[in-house]
Amino acid sequence: MDPDERHILVVEDNQANAALLAAYLGRAGYRVETADSGEAALAHLAESSIDLLIVDGRMPGMDGYQLLRTIRDGAATPPVIMLTAFDDAGDRERAVNLGVDDFLTKPVSKLLLLQRVEALLEVAALPGGLERTLAYCAALERRTH
16 A cells, blocks of 8 residues: 555644654655644544554643553554653553554654554554564564665
């Protein structure tokens, strides 16, 4: 599937960060929407078909972790990349336990972000768990060598 057919939702309370991520992804050909809170993200998810979520971990109100808990309790959800300024092992463990597919620390390079997005979208149709994780690792390996 072409990038412009893929719909990405960036959930980020910092407008400058959201605009930068949207620019990176938009220039790569993806259709991008932004939400400035977990609550706004839930509204987007109810109204649109989203292929990938990029979620800030710590936001006022419903943070990224609460958002993930809410959406993972519902129907099938798109792959999720957690993006946070805090590189804490506890945050990573918490994110993984909530079903995050990848975890990146801000500031993230454009190249790294696009590699992770492309790899996750490539394997998104696979069921979660070990099969998807192994396919994701293989897709990343192809993009970095």
